[in-house]
Amino acid sequence: MVSFEQFQMEDGSPIYLQIVSFVQRGIVAGTITDGDEMPSRRVLSALIGVNPNTIQKAYRQLEDDGIIESRSGAKSYVTITPASTRTIRGRLLSKETAALVQNMKQMGISMEEAISLVAEAWSEEE
Amino acid sequence: MVSFEQFQMEDGSPIYLQIVSFVQRGIVAGTITDGDEMPSRRVLSALIGVNPNTIQKAYRQLEDDGIIESRSGAKSYVTITPASTRTIRGRLLSKETAALVQNMKQMGISMEEAISLVAEAWSEEE
DNA sequence: TTAACTGTATTATATGCATAGTACGGTTGG
DNA sequence: CCAACCGTACTATGCATATAATACAGTTAA
Numbered sequence: 001m002v003s004f005e006q007f008q009m010e011d012g013s014p015i016y017l018q019i020v021s022f023v024q025r026g027i028v029a030g031t032i033t034d035g036d037e038m039p040s041r042r043v044l045s046a047l048i049g050v051n052p053n054t055i056q057k058a059y060r061q062l063e064d065d066g067i068i069e070s071r072s073g074a075k076s077y078v079t080i081t082p083a084s085t086r087t088i089r090g091r092l093l094s095k096e097t098a099a100l101v102q103n104m105k106q107m108g109i110s111m112e113e114a115i116s117l118v119a120e121a122w123s124e125e126e
Numbered sequence: 127m128v129s130f131e132q133f134q135m136e137d138g139s140p141i142y143l144q145i146v147s148f149v150q151r152g153i154v155a156g157t158i159t160d161g162d163e164m165p166s167r168r169v170l171s172a173l174i175g176v177n178p179n180t181i182q183k184a185y186r187q188l189e190d191d192g193i194i195e196s197r198s199g200a201k202s203y204v205t206i207t208p209a210s211t212r213t214i215r216g217r218l219l220s221k222e223t224a225a226l227v228q229n230m231k232q233m234g235i236s237m238e239e240a241i242s243l244v245a246e247a248w249s250e251e252e
Numbered sequence: 253t254t255a256a257c258t259g260t261a262t263t264a265t266a267t268g269c270a271t272a273g274t275a276c277g278g279t280t281g282g
Numbered sequence: 283c284c285a286a287c288c289g290t291a292c293t294a295t296g297c298a299t300a301t302a303a304t305a306c307a308g309t310t311a312a
Binding site for chain 4: 255258260268276280281
């Protein structure tokens, strides 16, 4: 069963996209694997305090991305391969670093200083 | 005159906030300094192809943040101090790194690998 | 002075996101 | 079998964002 215990909203981005990203990061980390059972829309809704329609929107997105499979009436399951996992990993890592690098450059920060700031934040984070 | 030549929309975040961030990063970089003249709402609207009301919303935000000053009928000017600049710098850098570090950790990426990815993206960026 | 510009305000429309409530039919385990 | 789930669909409301069109008063340079 895919766990959402560690999920928490904070971003300014749409909630349904935060859920999609959470699942994608779990896949990259290996904590979510092929065949894993997804919590039902209603259960996850109650667990994280988000409207069932919003959960459905996230699941629909995951379905469209080929990350989960749903059958009307039955539960939903994760359907990924080593290849699709590598694709997700590459896309997420690229997106994460690209934004930081671009903004750091616009602020006139050097690469050395940027790396130093990342290392510092890494230690401060809990 | 504050230049928006380098500004380009891409983010999924609100346009007016992208404009605010663009100005803040320019201040941190030192390309935008105290007393600089802001382009008028209408001129910037035409320049970057965004509705004047959206520009006004961004300028209102900058005004509320104490970054610019406006007088009805006259032009708007940047009003920052070394102290406020340091505050903006610290807040932007912290926000930039915090999100990356948290997501990287959720993906099971090590600090060494994260730094390596940043360095790599730094070189690939143009 | 005055024409051109400025900031500011208003109303209206459209879209995306999130919530609330309800409903229907498929699946499944006791 | 059938009750308890499940996915799915629908209408309605509220809010933030973005656009469009218009208007008015203050400022400024020729």
